[in-house]
Every structure is written in structure tokens, then in C-alpha cells.
Amino acid sequence: MKKILWICSTIIIILMGFVTYEYTAHEDTVFWENWGSSSICKKIYINNSDIQNKNVENIKKHIIEVSNKHSVCVIKTGYISQNNKLILRKGIHIPADSSISLSVMMKSHKYFDMKNLKDEMVLSTVSNENSVFDAFDDNNVEFMNLKTAWNKYDIDGDYIISSNSDTNLSKFINELSKKTKIPYDNLTVQKNFHAVKMSTASVAYMICIPLILLLYAAINVFYTIIQNKKIAILLLNGLSAKNIWWDLTSPQLFITTLLGLIYNTFLIYKYNPVSSIFVVRLFGELIILLGIQLLVSLLTFIYIKNQKLNNLIKGKRNIKFLRATSKILQLSFLSFGMIVIIFLSGIITDLCAENKLIKIWDKYSNYAILSGISIGNDIESISGKSNKLTDDFSKLYDYVNDKGAYYFSYNKISTDSYKDTEGVSDFVKKNPYEINLLEINKNYFDTLKLKDIKGNNIVINNNDSNTIILIPKDKENESEKINKLIEAYCISNNNNLKDFGYPVNNNSNIKLYYYENINLFNLAPTSNDDAKEIVNPVITIYTKNNMNSLDKSGFQHCGLDNPVKLPLKLLNGANKQALDNIIKKCDLNDNNLRFKSIGDYFANQKAYTKHTMYIGIGICSILFIICSFISWQELAISFEMRKKELAVKKLCGYSLLSKHKKRILLDCIFLILSTFAGVIISHNNLNIYSLVLVLIYISLYVLVEYIIININENKTLNNIIKGA
Numbered sequence: 001m002k003k004i005l006w007i008c009s010t011i012i013i014i015l016m017g018f019v020t021y022e023y024t025a026h027e028d029t030v031f032w033e034n035w036g037s038s039s040i041c042k043k044i045y046i047n048n049s050d051i052q053n054k055n056v057e058n059i060k061k062h063i064i065e066v067s068n069k070h071s072v073c074v075i076k077t078g079y080i081s082q083n084n085k086l087i088l089r090k091g092i093h094i095p096a097d098s099s100i101s102l103s104v105m106m107k108s109h110k111y112f113d114m115k116n117l118k119d120e121m122v123l124s125t126v127s128n129e130n131s132v133f134d135a136f137d138d139n140n141v142e143f144m145n146l147k148t149a150w151n152k153y154d155i156d157g158d159y160i161i162s163s164n165s166d167t168n169l170s171k172f173i174n175e176l177s178k179k180t181k182i183p184y185d186n187l188t189v190q191k192n193f194h195a196v197k198m199s200t201a202s203v204a205y206m207i208c209i210p211l212i213l214l215l216y217a218a219i220n221v222f223y224t225i226i227q228n229k230k231i232a233i234l235l236l237n238g239l240s241a242k243n244i245w246w247d248l249t250s251p252q253l254f255i256t257t258l259l260g261l262i263y264n265t266f267l268i269y270k271y272n273p274v275s276s277i278f279v280v281r282l283f284g285e286l287i288i289l290l291g292i293q294l295l296v297s298l299l300t301f302i303y304i305k306n307q308k309l310n311n312l313i314k315g316k317r318n319i320k321f322l323r324a325t326s327k328i329l330q331l332s333f334l335s336f337g338m339i340v341i342i343f344l345s346g347i348i349t350d351l352c353a354e355n356k357l358i359k360i361w362d363k364y365s366n367y368a369i370l371s372g373i374s375i376g377n378d379i380e381s382i383s384g385k386s387n388k389l390t391d392d393f394s395k396l397y398d399y400v401n402d403k404g405a406y407y408f409s410y411n412k413i414s415t416d417s418y419k420d421t422e423g424v425s426d427f428v429k430k431n432p433y434e435i436n437l438l439e440i441n442k443n444y445f446d447t448l449k450l451k452d453i454k455g456n457n458i459v460i461n462n463n464d465s466n467t468i469i470l471i472p473k474d475k476e477n478e479s480e481k482i483n484k485l486i487e488a489y490c491i492s493n494n495n496n497l498k499d500f501g502y503p504v505n506n507n508s509n510i511k512l513y514y515y516e517n518i519n520l521f522n523l524a525p526t527s528n529d530d531a532k533e534i535v536n537p538v539i540t541i542y543t544k545n546n547m548n549s550l551d552k553s554g555f556q557h558c559g560l561d562n563p564v565k566l567p568l569k570l571l572n573g574a575n576k577q578a579l580d581n582i583i584k585k586c587d588l589n590d591n592n593l594r595f596k597s598i599g600d601y602f603a604n605q606k607a608y609t610k611h612t613m614y615i616g617i618g619i620c621s622i623l624f625i626i627c628s629f630i631s632w633q634e635l636a637i638s639f640e641m642r643k644k645e646l647a648v649k650k651l652c653g654y655s656l657l658s659k660h661k662k663r664i665l666l667d668c669i670f671l672i673l674s675t676f677a678g679v680i681i682s683h684n685n686l687n688i689y690s691l692v693l694v695l696i697y698i699s700l701y702v703l704v705e706y707i708i709i710n711i712n713e714n715k716t717l718n719n720i721i722k723g724a
Contacts, residue, residue, distance in 0.1 A: 009252065012216050013259050016289065017267050019209060020281050041162045042169050048156040050182045056155055062179040064146070068095045072172040073102065073162040076149050079592070087140040091149020092117060098163075104132050104143060117145040209285075214336065215626055216289055217296045218329045223252060224300040231304055245301045253293060260286040331670060333630045337623045338674035338697070345693045348616045355609050357532060358602050360521055365599030367406065367565040370558050372594035387500055388587075390553040395586045397552040398544075399579075400566050407441035407542060408523040409554060409563040410534055418488035421495070428488045433481050437489075438520070438537040439551070439563070445541050450515045458513055465505060465545040470513045472536035479512060482538055486510055493548070502549055515539075524563050560601070568597050624697060628704045631667075635708050664705055671698050 051059060067074050076091035092114045094102060102114040104123065112123065112132065123130045123143040132143065144152075163169050177184040227248055234244045264282045271278075401407070414434035418424050427433075442462045450458045453473050460468060469486055471479055487510065494504045520534040542551065554563045570579050583589055675694050 008219050009216070009256060010259055012212060012219070013256065013263055013286075013289070016209075016212055016285055017260075017263050017282060019212065020278070020285055041160055042173075044159045044161060044173065044187045046156045046159065046182065047186060048154070050186055051156060051180075054181070059180050060147075060150055060155060062176060064093060066172055066175045066179065067093055067161075070168040070172045070175070071095050071098045071163060071165075072168055073098055074146060075102075075160040075162070076146055076157060077160060078153075078157045080153055087142055089142045089144070089149060089153070091144055091146040093146035106130070106132050114143065117143070117148075119145065120148055121145070122148070210336070213288065213292060214329075214332060215630070217292050218333075218630060220252075220293050220296040221300050221329070224248070224297045224304070231301070235305070241301075241305055245298060248301070249294065249297045252297075253290065256290060256293060257286075260289065330627075330630050333627045334667065334670055334701075335674040337627045338671050338694070340623055341620060341694065341697055342675060344616045344620055348613060348620075348693070351609050351613045351616070355606070355613065358606050358609065360532075361598055361602055364523070364565065365597060366568045368568050368571055368595045368597045369560060369562050369565060369601065370555065370593060371596035371601070372558055373556065373591050387502075387549070389556070390500075390549055392586045392588050393555045394549040394552040396582060396588060397555045397564060399582045399586075400564065400570065401441060401443065401544075403570055403575075404443055404567045405441075405570075406444040406523065406565040407439070407554075407563050408444055408565065409439040410522055410524060410537065411437060413437050413485065413489055415485060415488070418485075418492055421488060421492050423491050424488040425484045427481065427484045431481075433485055435482060435485060436534065436537040438534060438539045439542065440539060441542045441547070442544075445539075448518065448520075450518065453514045453516065455516075458515060460541055460543065462543045463545055464511075464543045467510045467546060468513070468541040468543070469510055470515050470539040470541065472518070472538070473514055473516055474536055475538070476514055479514075483510060483512065486538075486540075493550070496550060497548055500550065505546070523565060524561050560598075565598070566595065571595055571597070620693070620697075624700060627701065631701075631705060632708050635705070664702055667705065668698060668702065671701065 046059075063074060066072070073095070074093045076089075078089060080087050080089055092102060094115050096115075104112055104114070106112050106123075117123075121130065121144065123132045125132055125141045132141075161169055161172055163172070173184060173187055176182070177187055231244060231248070234247075235241070264286060267282065268279060397405075397407075412434055415428045415432055419429045421428075442460060445460060450470065452458050453476070458470070467486070467490055469482070471482055475482065490510070497504050517536050520537070522532055522534055525532075557563070569575055583593055
């Protein structure tokens with residue numbers, strides 16, 4: 001028994017070190033879209049005019065020195081042109097004692113801590129060596145330390161400074177301004193913004209820490225209890241209780257300390273360089289383990305010392321105390337474990353849903369989206385003084401449309417938006433009415449193969465200049481309302497065209513078709529809350545002749561909400577050169593258009609989701625193993641204290657399993673109550689996935705208890721046969 005407990009203690013120490021490292025690594029995992037991983041960030045800018053006639057090397061030196069002094073992370077960010085390609089380059093400097101952790105996922109599915117960036121080392125999305133997933137909306141991204149970035153391009157440009165202290169950021173800018181002689185107002189271009197978001201993995205690891213500490217306390221209770229006979233003999237020999245307790249505790253204390261120091265040193269050496277917060281946590285938790293060991297063993301020893309020496313010498317242990325202690329520990333683990341299971345099941349459910357969504361997007365991995373755009377020479381267009389940018393994108397859309405691009409835009413329109421519009425019907429002015437409107441082009445429509453209510457294929461002429469509306473069969477009786485709302489929608493669009501100086505097609509009529517019901521995946525979500533599935537929308541179809549420039553200008557948006565999805569083949573080989581020529585011809589060359597395949601867009605998210613799911617499932621498995629181990633210990637103590645009595649009953653024909661059915665039933669009731677407690681505490685709804693996970697957990701636990709009871713039942717019978 002003593003050897004088993006020592007082995008368990010060793011496992012606890014290893015597990016504690018692992019959890020400490022993983023928690024520190026994931027605590028502030030960087031979310032690059034928010035420009036930082038700490039709670040407070042600020043954007044600064046070093047202008048070329050502010051550093052002219054100054055020693056650039058001294059400025060670099062000051063940035064590093066001030067960064068280290070105030071523990072502020074510095075990230076230089078910007079685009080560079082290389083081999084006719086735009087590359088997003090990030091130079092990163094993280095002070096050694098900073099608690100900020102910036103990381104990116106490698107294509108080997110391992111996280112790389114940016115503190116480990118060595119000189120001349122480059123992480124890239126395109127190279128075979130040190131290849132990483134793209135955490136940005138760009139195909140080409142490079143990460144390197146700040147000094148390497150300075151060697152590759154100029155010091156001026158955008159910087160992000162990040163710290164856990166607003167005061168440190170202010171001190172950094174003030175001191176940098178004084179040392180470099182750059183005016184404070186020239187450095188600051190954006191106020192503080194918050195970017196912290198604790199990762200799912202860090203939450204999962206944080207949950208493990210109290211569970212491990214509770215398990216370690218249980219191990220030390222058992223370790224002290226099994227030595228009751230030795231304690232009684234030593235007390236009879238006249239040894240002081242203090243010396244006896246220390247003699248019993250010191251070997252385990254020594255082993256724990258030695259193993260902890262060796263393992264912690266190994267972790268620090270393996271992951272060198274490490275942050276100071278990791279070292280503090282590592283040795284702090286070792287001290288906590290030692291403190292728990294001393295406290296628990298002392299309290300247990302005091303209880304044993306107060307028992308009758310005669311019973312202790314005979315090896316009789318206080319059955320009530322042992323069973324009460326083990327039962328309390330067992331129920332504590334069951335309760336805490338189930339609450340954690342509920343909490344993790346909510347996370348795993350969300351991750352499964354996210355993974356399912358990504359798999360749907362994988363079906364469109366042979367399409368690409370516009371992922372980035374620069375202002376270029378279109379200041380007048382952006383300020384509203386010119387339609388040039390809209391016209392340029394309109395021409396580009398015509399090209400990609402001819403090459404098979406999809407146009408997909410989904411939104412809701414209602415009479416409330418048009419009741420004040422001149423020329424609309426009285427129905428629109430007086431009645432609230434709303435429809436889901438899906439706008440698609442002929443290319444996407446052809447993939448749907450819609451049939452009318454008579455079962456015939458709906459055929460649309462790509463040269464049709466009329467407004468084409470498809471109404472689902474289940475809304476056929478609302479066709480008049482829909483027609484009135486669409487009329488108002490068209491009037492409003494025509495007014496917008498007039499405002500922008502575009503001609504209006506006054507000869508356009510509304511053509512109505514009725515189609516059989518259909519479910520579609522939303523290809524242009526504007527937020528995470530958008531409906532993933534579109535059921536029986538009203539559909540308008542854009543042809544070559546009925547789509548205006550304002551509709552086509554939606555091509556300017558970056559990301560998934562861009563209604564235009566290009567065939568990926570347009571970005572490869574000879575097609576890429578043709579696309580570049582068209583972009584140049586459309587006078588969009590100065591806008592640095594950057595396209596990205598949908599597969600690459602989700603690559604980083606897919607890898608992170610899968611990695612986090614494995615962590616959650618792994619922790620659920622560890623929880624189950626620990627709870628099973630505690631139940632085994634509790635049952636073992638119960639059977640050990642009553643082995644002769646139980647063996648005699650077994651020989652007399654009594655079934656021990658039937659006696660323990662009540663115990664199993666009570667444990668199940670306790671697990672169910674813990675489930676409801678977990679739902680209340682975590683604010684999770686007990687959905688089908690969570691319910692299945694809970695049922696699996698309870699079923700496996702009952703099975704383990706059944707097996708343990710049978711094993712102990714056979715042991716007691718063997719003991720009495722042997723004369724035990």
C-alpha cells in the first residue's frame with residue numbers, strides 16, 4: 001500500500017508540473033485579430049520624419065531597453081513587397097520577465113512561444129521550415145524577433161505595445177519619447193484597447209489544479225492511516241508524539257521535495273527560456289503540495305494518536321473514521337468531477353459545433369475570398385466625392401463573374417425600412433412585414449437546380465434585365481405582400497443609384513417564380529450569431545443586365561461576409577497572371593488586393609479547435625480515472641475492515657452485490673444532483689451532447705463500481721478459505 005501511495009505521489013508531482021506549464025502557456029494565448037494577448041494594448045507609430053538626422057541604432061537600443069525596463073511587449077507590424085507578393089511581417093520583442101505569452105500554432109499542431117524566437121529565425125506560412133498556420137487574413141505571414149525584423153526593413157512604421165499594466169504603457173511611451181526626442185503626441189496614434197481572452201485550454205487546466213490538490217490530500221490521509229499500528233508501538237515505547245509524526249512524515253516529505261526539485265528543474269531546462277511567472281508558479285505549487293502533505297498528515301496523526309492504544313496495537317483501525325473520511329473524499333471527487341464534466345461538456349459542445357461548421361466550409365475550400373485591401377489612391381472615393389472605387393470593383397466583379405464566381409448575400413428586409421420612401425404602396429406604409437431575402441447570381445443559382453411547384457426546372461436567362469424573385473412554396477399565399485415589399489426595395493435601390501449619379505433602369509419589371517422548399521448554408525455570415533442554415537428564403541437572382549454597380553461594390557468587403565466567392569483556380573498558374581492584369585486594368589493595382597482560399601482561412605481555427613477538443617476529452621478521461629481510483633480506495637477500505645464478516649456472509653449464500661446496490665444507487669443520485677449543480681454554476685444548458693457525455697460518465701462509473709465490488713467479493717471469499 002505504501003509503495004502504491006508513493007507512486008501516486010510521484011504521478012501527482014509530474015501532473016502538477018505539466019498542468020502548471022500548460023496553464024502558463026495558454027493563459028494569455030495570443031488572439032492576433034485583437035493585436036495582442038494582454039489585457040491592455042496600444043498602437044504607436046514611428047514616423048520617418050521624426051527620426052531623420054538621428055542615430056537609428058540608438059533608437060533601436062532605446063526601444064529594447066525601455067521595453068525590458070517596464071516589461072512591455074513590442075510588436076512591429078507592416079507589409080513588405082517581395083517577388084511581387086505582399087508579405088505581412090511581424091517583429092516581436094517580449095521581455096524575459098514579462099507575463100505576456102504570444103504564441104502561434106505550427107503546422108505540426110504544436111504551439112510556438114514567441115519568446116523562443118532566435119536571431120534570424122523566421123516562422124512563415126509558406127516555407128517548409130518552421131511553417132505555421134495563418135492567424136491573419138493573408139496568405140503570406142512571417143514572424144521573427146524584433147531585431148531580425150529591423151535588419152530586414154526600416155525602423156519606422158506601426159508598432160503595438162502590450163502590457164498587463166496601463167501605467168507601464170504610459171511609462172514606456174514617456175521614456176521612449178524623452179530618449180529618442182520623438183514628440184509624445186507623434187508616437188501615440190491609438191488609445192488603449194482591451195484584447196484579453198482566456199483560452200479554453202487555460203480554463204480546462206485551471207480546473208485541474210484544485211482537483212489534483214484534493215487528490216494529493218486524499219493520498220496523504222491514506223498514507224498516514226495505514227501506519228496506525230506502528231504509531232501505537234512507538235507511543236508505548238515512550239517516544240514523543242512530535243518525533244513519531246516527523247519520523248513518519250519526513251521520508252514522504254523528502255521524496256516529494258526531491259522529486260519536485262528534479263522535475264521542476266527538468267521542465268525549466270526543457271522549455272528554456274521560460275517566463276519568471278512560470279518559475280514562481282512551479283515552485284509555489286510544490287510548496288503548496290508540501291504544505292498540504294504536512295497539514296493533512298498532522299491532522300490525521302492527531303486523530304489516530306487519540307484512539308485507544310489497545311485497538312491500534314491489534315491493528316484495528318477506527319472503521320467509522322476511515323469510512324467517513326474515504327466516503328467524504330469520494331463524494332467530493334464525484335461532485336467536483338461532475339461539475340467539471342458539465343463545464344467541459346459545454347466547451348466541447350461548442351467546439352464540436354464549430355468543428356462541424358468548419359467541415360461545411362471545407363466543401364467550399366476550392367473557393368477564395370478577398371482577405372485584405374489597402375486604401376491606395378482612392379481618398380476621394382472613400383470620402384464620397386467620387387464613385388471611382390465602386391466602378392473599379394464593378395469592372396473586376398464582371399470579370400470574376402464570367403469566370404464562375406459566386407455572389408451570395410443574405411439579410412432581412414422589412415416594411416419599416418421603406419415606409420417613409422416616396423412612391424411605395426400603402427401596404428408598405430401601414431403594415432409591418434418582414435422577409436428573409438437571399439441575393440445570388442446566376443452562377444450560384446445554377447448549383448441549386450431549383451424546381452417550380454409543378455416539378456419543372458426553373459430556368460433563368462443570364463441576359464434578363466428584369467428583377468427576378470423566387471418565392472418558396474410555403475409562402476405562396478403571401479406573394480402579394482412579398483411583391484409590394486420587393487417593389488419598395490427596388491424603389492429604394494433606384495433612389496440610391498440616383499444619389500450616386502448612376503442611371504436607373506425604369507423598364508425593369510418584377511418576375512415572380514415559385515419554387516419547392518430548400519435549405520441552404522449561409523455563405524456570407526456577417527457575425528457568429530448569423531443563421532448557419534437558411535430555410536426557404538425569398539430569392540432574387542442577379543444576371544449580367546439587372547445588377548447595378550452598387551450591388552457589385554459589395555466585392556470591396558474583406559472576410560467571409562464578402563458576398564463574392566472566387567474559384568480558387570483564378571489565383572493559380574496562368575489564371576493568376578490574367579487576374580493580376582485585370583486588377584491592373586481596373587486601376588486597383590494600388591489597392592494591394594489580397595485573396596485567400598476558404599480552406600486556408602479556417603486552417604488555424606481548425607487546428608486550434610481540434611487541439612482544444614483533445615485537451616477537453618483528455619481532462620474528462622483523467623477525471624474519470626481519478627474518481628474511479630478514489631472509489632476503489634474507499635471500497636477497499638470498507639472491505640478490508642469487514643472482510644471476515646463479509647466472507648462468512650458470502651459462504652452463507654448472501655450476495656454482496658445486492659447489499660451494495662443501495663450504494664450504487666446513492667452514488668448515481670449524487671452524480672445527478674452534481675449534474676444539476678454543474679448546470680447552475682456553469683450557466684450551461686444541458687443539451688443533447690452534454691447529456692450524452694453525462695450518461696456515459698455515470699454508466700462507466702457504475703460499471704467500474706460493479707467490477708470493484710466483484711473483485712473485492714472474491715478476495716474476501718479467498719481470505720476466509722485460506723483461514724484469514
